[in-house]
Amino acid sequence: MHPMTASAHRQAWRKLAASTLRNLPRSSIRPPTAHCGLVFRRNASSSARLWSQQQKVNPAARPTKLPTSNTARRSYSSGAPPPKGNQNIKFWPFVAVIALGSGGYMLLVNRRKDMPAVPSAAGLAAPAKSTPTFSPKDVTVLFVLGGPGAGKGTQCARLVSEYGFTHLSAGDLLRAEQERPGSEFGELIKQCIKDGAIVPMEVTVQLLENAMTETIKNKHNAPKKFLIDGFPRKMDQAFKFEEVVCPARLVLFYDCPEAEMERRLMERGKTSGRADDNAESIRKRFRTFIETSMPVVDHYEKEGRVVKIDATPTPDSVFQTTRERLTKALGDKF
């Protein structure tokens, strides 16, 4: 976000977001999956535990040779021979039991070969809600996407003044949560932001939902129109938000070459105070954007929900195009 045009807005949201996670139902924050280093390490150790537990019960971990032949050899090599009349009766049932057991055992081993070493993370997912909190009939949500420094915040500030949207920047909400004294997610968010990694979706989706709820509750007369800036950055976030919070009307995608984004971010970094406006973090953010966030844009593009705008010209020119394209997509009243 542009530090000058959006600072007042940020202040307001910092205040608001400081209260949001206080009300966060703990049950809604599930153990996160592998997004950021910290979480991954936690999951890696529990995976290792699960794996070792599985090995204990996994027959594949047992010796494949059963001690039958040794036992047999011992019995033939020492002591008196067994009574002749009983030999068939005692020996063959024993062989049959071993044969059946080995067959079953081999079957089990073969079936286990196709099983994943670690159980799926699906069990950790939050329970599905049948309907989203907000209906798209009452609430308009536009996702605003683009690479780091493409100018999303700059354009959102203008859309707020001209059309009365409420601007919710996922990055700003996360930074506010990071700074909130006592936040249990502070360290995790800090690390993710520095590494340009994605904070587990449960945290971000809940922050956004709380912020929307607060806005609707506190600003009775404000139009229920939200620009969700810098979100969703990953497919799981996109699905979860639309499933539990509100389906989005469309996606505004600001397209900008990497060299221009880098130039803008390095310039912004001189005054922004952001921990990720530096060469190393910027490189990581670009990589996350290409590998993780572009698939989200592609997904919505296939659904015909993307309005793509060239973000290279001046802010005024980009805004003019934004206006025109939005009017074309949504009509005069949006």
Ligand SMILES: Nc1ncnc2c1ncn2[C@@H]1O[C@H](COP(=O)(O)OP(=O)(O)OP(=O)(O)O)[C@@H](O)[C@H]1O
């Ligand atoms: N069209 C533009 N031309 C030149 N500079 C721009 C343009 N739009 C924004 N900027 C500048 O580029 C920098 C990044 O803009 P902005 O903060 O809006 O980007 P962003 O996409 O929200 O970034 P981030 O994803 O990192 O929050 C700011 O310093 C802003 O003033």
Ligand SMILES: O=c1ccn([C@@H]2O[C@H](COP(=O)(O)O)[C@@H](O)[C@H]2O)c(=O)[nH]1
């Ligand atoms: O949905 C999101 C949005 C952001 N993040 C993290 O925040 C930083 C900064 O985001 P900006 O939009 O540039 O302010 C981003 O690099 C991510 O680390 C996130 O995890 N999830």
